[in-house]
Amino acid sequence: xxxxxxxxxxxxxxxxxxxxxxxxxxxxxxxxxxxxxxxxxxxxxxxxxxxxxxxxxxxxxxxxxxxxxxxxxxxxxxxxxxxxxxxxxxxxxxxxxxxxxxxxxxxxxxxxxxxxxxxxxxxxxxxxxxxxxxxxxxxxxxxxxxxxxxxxxxxxxxxxxxxxxxxxxxxxxxxxxxxxxxxxxxxxxxxxxxxxxxxxxxxxxxxxxxxxxxxxxxxxxxxxxxxxxxxxxxxxxxxxxxx
Numbered sequence: 001x002x003x004x005x006x007x008x009x010x011x012x013x014x015x016x017x018x019x020x021x022x023x024x025x026x027x028x029x030x031x032x033x034x035x036x037x038x039x040x041x042x043x044x045x046x047x048x049x050x051x052x053x054x055x056x057x058x059x060x061x062x063x064x065x066x067x068x069x070x071x072x073x074x075x076x077x078x079x080x081x082x083x084x085x086x087x088x089x090x091x092x093x094x095x096x097x098x099x100x101x102x103x104x105x106x107x108x109x110x111x112x113x114x115x116x117x118x119x120x121x122x123x124x125x126x127x128x129x130x131x132x133x134x135x136x137x138x139x140x141x142x143x144x145x146x147x148x149x150x151x152x153x154x155x156x157x158x159x160x161x162x163x164x165x166x167x168x169x170x171x172x173x174x175x176x177x178x179x180x181x182x183x184x185x186x187x188x189x190x191x192x193x194x195x196x197x198x199x200x201x202x203x204x205x206x207x208x209x210x211x212x213x214x215x216x217x218x219x220x221x222x223x224x225x226x227x228x229x230x231x232x233x234x235x236x237x238x239x240x241x242x243x
Contacts, residue, residue: 025239094160147227150221
């Protein structure tokens with residue numbers, strides 16, 4: 001899947017000048033048309049010991065807002081901070097070359113897709129969807145979605161390679177035991193290098209977006225409905241590791 005397949009998403013955003021700093025971070029300008037908690041200013045990935053630290057800085061109050069519950073899975077909203085990468089999908093346990101492998105922090109109060117973990121510590125594994133949590137997803141071009149992308153589906157009868165922490169949904173999504181750290185204007189996710197095959201290098205971008213679930217067999221299960229911001233402005237994955 002070429003990165004050019006993602007360029008349609010940029011048409012849904014106001015494109016502003018962006019640049020990369022000497023540390024490889026993608027820096028972008030403030031845009032008053034975007035909600036401050038999703039308006040990206042800097043997106044980076046740094047090496048820290050045995051981990052990669054994925055980080056996004058927004059104008060204000062990262063993670064302060066989550067979508068309102070609608071009381072059903074069908075049409076349930078999902079808000080996300082996303083780091084699309086050049087990593088191959090097999091890096092986290094999917095088959096190779098399935099699409100764009102992206103790390104995401106998401107919140108969605110209508111369902112829980114991390115069945116192995118109790119993020120809020122209340123003893124119930126199935127009520128944590130409203131808390132910000134982490135996924136790997138494989139994104140593909142999908143013109144039926146408002147944002148031009150969907151999480152790649154698994155057709156009935158197919159038996160693809162899947163990570164051990166796949167949550168059982170018929171899409172290429174992984175629910176690893178990773179937790180975002182949110183502090184004022186920043187959201188960070190620490191990813192063990194060994195958990196993605198110890199890559200020597202990769203490139204990345206930053207996106208904030210809203211997704212929507214559909215239970216109709218005629219629709220993708222999880223569509224990118226709207227793109228709030230794109231760090232680079234054109235989804236060219238210009239970011240490089242700060243090593």
